[in-house]
Amino acid sequence: xxxxxxxxIGTGSVVRExxxxxxxxxxxxxxxxxxxxxxxNGQALAxxxxxxxxxxxRRFDSYEEMIERLELDAVHVNTPDSLHCAPTVHALERDxxxxxxxxxxxxxxxxxxxxxxxxxxxxxxxxxxxxxxDPRLVDVAAxxxxxxxxxxxxxxxxxxxxxxxxxPNHEPRFFASDDFAVKNxxxxxxxxxxxxxxxxxxxxxxxxxRATGFSQKLPSLTPIPVQGLDLCDTEVxxxxxxxxxxxxxxxxxxxxxxxxxQSSRLICTDGLIDLxxxxxxxxxxxxxxxxxxxxxxxxxxxxxxVSGYGMSYPGRLLEKIMSRRDGEMGTxxxxxxxxxxxTGFYTTAVxxxxxxxxxxxxxxxxxxxxxxxxxxxxxxxxELGDAANDYL
Ligand SMILES: NC(=O)c1ccc[n+]([C@@H]2O[C@H](COP(=O)([O-])OP(=O)(O)OC[C@H]3O[C@@H](n4cnc5c(N)ncnc54)[C@H](O)[C@@H]3O)[C@@H](O)[C@H]2O)c1
Numbered sequence: 001x002x003x004x005x006x007x008x009i010g011t012g013s014v015v016r017e018x019x020x021x022x023x024x025x026x027x028x029x030x031x032x033x034x035x036x037x038x039x040x041n042g043q044a045l046a047x048x049x050x051x052x053x054x055x056x057x058r059r060f061d062s063y064e065e066m067i068e069r070l071e072l073d074a075v076h077v078n079t080p081d082s083l084h085c086a087p088t089v090h091a092l093e094r095d096x097x098x099x100x101x102x103x104x105x106x107x108x109x110x111x112x113x114x115x116x117x118x119x120x121x122x123x124x125x126x127x128x129x130x131x132x133x134d135p136r137l138v139d140v141a142a143x144x145x146x147x148x149x150x151x152x153x154x155x156x157x158x159x160x161x162x163x164x165x166x167x168p169n170h171e172p173r174f175f176a177s178d179d180f181a182v183k184n185x186x187x188x189x190x191x192x193x194x195x196x197x198x199x200x201x202x203x204x205x206x207x208x209x210r211a212t213g214f215s216q217k218l219p220s221l222t223p224i225p226v227q228g229l230d231l232c233d234t235e236v237x238x239x240x241x242x243x244x245x246x247x248x249x250x251x252x253x254x255x256x257x258x259x260x261x262q263s264s265r266l267i268c269t270d271g272l273i274d275l276x277x278x279x280x281x282x283x284x285x286x287x288x289x290x291x292x293x294x295x296x297x298x299x300x301x302x303x304x305x306v307s308g309y310g311m312s313y314p315g316r317l318l319e320k321i322m323s324r325r326d327g328e329m330g331t332x333x334x335x336x337x338x339x340x341x342x343t344g345f346y347t348t349a350v351x352x353x354x355x356x357x358x359x360x361x362x363x364x365x366x367x368x369x370x371x372x373x374x375x376x377x378x379x380x381x382x383e384l385g386d387a388a389n390d391y392l
Contacts, residue, residue, distance in 0.1 A: 001031070004322050007070055007096075008037040009063045009087045010078035011048035013175070014101050018130075018298070019078065019314070021306035024052055028315030031322065038066040063087045067094055074098060074321050081188055085110035088125060092117045097124040097321045099314060103192045103351065104344040109383040111348040115338065116387075124324050124337060126317040127344045131197045133309035133316075134296060140266075140273055141201045150270030152202050152242040157194045159262040160231075161250035163217070168224045170254070181218060181228040181250065187211070187354050190248035191234050194262070196347040198236075198244055201266070205392075206346055208237040209353035211361070211371040217251040219367070229369075234354040246350075257283075258292045340391050349391070353379045 006023070008015065023034050036058035039045040049059045060066040067075070067090065074097040077087050084105045088098045098118070104127045105111040118125045131137060143149065164170040166181035177183075199206070212233045218226035231249030238244070252261055257278070264275040282293045299308040320337060323329045329337075340346050356379060357371030364370065380388035 002326075003033040004031055004318055004325070005033050005035045005071060005073045006318075007035055007063070007066050007072045007075040007091075008048070008078065009039075009066070009075050009091075010080075010083075010101075011037050011039045011044045012041070012078065014078050015044075015048055018310050019076065019101075020048070020051070021298070022311050022314055025304055025306045026311040026315060027305070027307065028311065028318060031315075031318065035070045035072055036060065036066050038063040064090060067091060067096065072096055073325050074318075077101065081106040082110075085113055088114045089117045092121050092123050092125070095121055095123065097324060098126070099317055099321065100125060100127045102127055102129045102196070102344065103188075104348050106188055106348065106351065107383065108345070108349050108352050108380055111343075111345050112384050112387060112390075115343060115345065119338065122334075124321055124334070125343060126320060126337065128314040128317060129193070129196045129200075129344055129347075130297070130310050130313040131193055132200050133313035134197075134277070135309070136275060136277065137197050137201065140275060141203075144201050144266075144268075144273075145203060148271060149266070149268035149273065151240060152204070152238070152244075152266060152268050154242065155198065155244040155264065155266040156247065157198055157244065157262075157264040157266075158247035159190045159194050159260060160248065160252045160256075161190065161260050162254045162256050163251050164254050165259065166218060166226060166228065166230075166250040167221055168226065169221055178224055179226075181226045185213075185229050185355070185358075186232045186248040186250055187229075187234065187351050187358075190250070191232065191246050191354060192344075192347055192351055194246045194248060194264075195234070195236070195350045196344055198246065198264075199341060199346055199350075202238065202242070203341065204238040204240055204242065206236050206350050206353075206376050207239050209350060209357055209374045209376060210235045211354040211357040211369075213358050213361075213369040213371070214249075215367045215369065232354070232358075234350065234357075236350055255289070257290055258294065345391060349376055349380065352383075 038060040075091045076099045168178040213229045214231040217230040230251040234246045236244045262277045266273045298310040353374045357374045361369045361371035
């Protein structure tokens with residue numbers, strides 16, 4: 001078996017937290033050969049390459065140069081959300097397949113450009129929405145699609161992080177920069193996960209969005225205040241008339257039992273599901289406090305191997321990329337992998353519309369931003385013109 005020759009673009013937090021294990025310590029590592037890495041941040045690049053013995057001539061500050069100089073089958077794009085499109089399109093145009101860290105992109109226009117180029121070149125763009133492999137969500141999606149719950153009517157799915165994630169005053173810093181929660185909103189960072197897992201469950205297209213944002217806790221932080229959003233409620237109306245509230249934020253007290261407290265309730269015509277997603281059945285009590293361990297996501301085994309859905313989902317996507325490379329993936333499978341649901345196009349459309357809803361909204365004296373109603377079809381037509389019809 002010929003290993004997949006992979007170039008890594010971006011070697012920041014997500015590589016440190018997740019992908020270093022996928023590349024070098026997972027059940028998929030023997031399928032891969034990390035040929036080189038590119039990142040303009042010399043410190044991040046040196047950390048990654050130094051740790052895994054990637055020699056100086058395979059370290060690049062430009063992905064264009066890496067792609068030109070190395071023999072690759074695929075690249076893994078780990079740049080910030082707004083910078084997914086350029087390296088992806090560049091790699092596709094050089095006939096490489098691409099794995100992207102979630103989300104596909106932060107705007108529908110970027111997402112469309114990536115998918116269009118992939119189709120033109122007959123290449124794959126696969127997005128690592130690892131939550132899709134959480135066994136509970138896999139089961140719920142299959143049961144919902146089998147019809148046992150009937151028709152979805154109303155859902156509340158939430159994901160709330162501890163304040164330390166957004167607070168630049170917290171030591172040690174969770175994210176390095178003071179302006180992390182100014183530059184990133186809970187929508188770009190968290191709603192994407194929950195919106196995507198919801199869309200995967202119900203398989204319905206989103207048609208209207210209205211977001212409400214709260215900026216009350218973060219500006220009160222000292223000595224560094226943060227002019228960002230604490231919490232967002234994104235109301236999504238689906239093609240069947242069902243309404244989901246995707247509630248995300250990062251201002252839970254640091255005493256929370258998990259970095260991310262998340263749960264879901266889905267009410268349908270013939271049933272209801274409750275998903276306590278942060279309860280993985282394993283609670284740890286140490287001198288540090290009481291913590292729910294999410295070993296379903298990332299499990300450090302005694303032999304040094306790392307397993308869990310944080311590894312298995314991107315690992316299986318890399319297997320698909322290998323099968324495409326080796327000519328073993330037929331048209332039907334390719335089309336399924338490139339569908340707007342599978343690539344996360346609709347997830348991007350939800351978040352893009354939610355940001356637009358807030359931008360056009362009004363701020364109350366209590367610092368609540370009441371977003372406007374946004375028609376997803378209008379956003380797509382505005383951004384993509386006639387090509388919007390591909391997704392409607
Ligand atoms: N941090 C996480 O746990 C996590 C989890 C899942 C997905 N993600 C996603 O992963 C992506 C990266 O997030 P992150 O948290 O690692 O961000 P980060 O800012 O920590 O790292 C991004 C890296 O990309 C590099 N970069 C920027 N422009 C580049 C370019 N032109 N070429 C090559 N490298 C470039 C930056 O220098 C930086 O080192 C985002 O899309 C994010 O949503 C992050």
